[in-house]
Amino acid sequence: MKQARRYSLAHDSRCSKLSESISDLRNLPRRAAYTELTSQVRLVLEGVDDQIAGMATVSALLHGALGFLWTGFYRVVKTDELLRIGPYQGSLGCLEIQFGKGVCGKAAAERQTIIVEDVSQFPDHITCDARSQSEIVVPVFGRSGELIAVLDIDSAELSAFSEEDQAGLEEMVQWFRTAA
Ligand code: SME
Secondary structure, three states, X not given: OOOOOOOOOOOOOHHXXXXXXXXXXXXXXXXXXXXXXXXXXXXXXXXXXXXXXXXXXXXXHHHHHHOOOEEEEEEEEEOOOEEEEEEEEOOOOOOEEEOXXXXXXXXXXXXXOEEEXXXXXXXXXXXXXXXXXXXXXXXXXXXXXXXXXXXXXXXXXXXXXXXXXXXXXXXXXOHHHHOO
């Protein structure tokens, strides 16, 4: 086995600097939190035109700042047929979702945000984490206006998402239309 290269504790790691800079915004009104997060997304991703880097950054910032149960992306791998897991934060997500199935598949098929106040009342909900009680799924469009993914956020609380979250998140994923 080749010996690993070892860095001392004094090594100036860009990653640890970034993780320390994710601010906890749970005490801010949601509208203000999303305004702040959207500008952080644009700042961190300045000069980047990579969708996966964008999804990873959005997941990390949102999850770290607002303390959700699960925050991540399902990517379109076959148009109007299949979504596959993308970058996410939280417990293990299911790997693939058919268009039209579950909250994610429905939001993808309809190209429209879906807010579920109580997942137990959503007939076709797919359970990845039994602690999830409410959910929001937002479609993500690319440069040509094509659907590239959905952003899925789960909360351990009932009715955690409102139209304010919808507006804030839809604004945040505009990054993929303009930059990625
Ligand atoms: N609940 C989603 C599945 C994805 S997990 O929540 C991460 C759905 O019904 O589509």
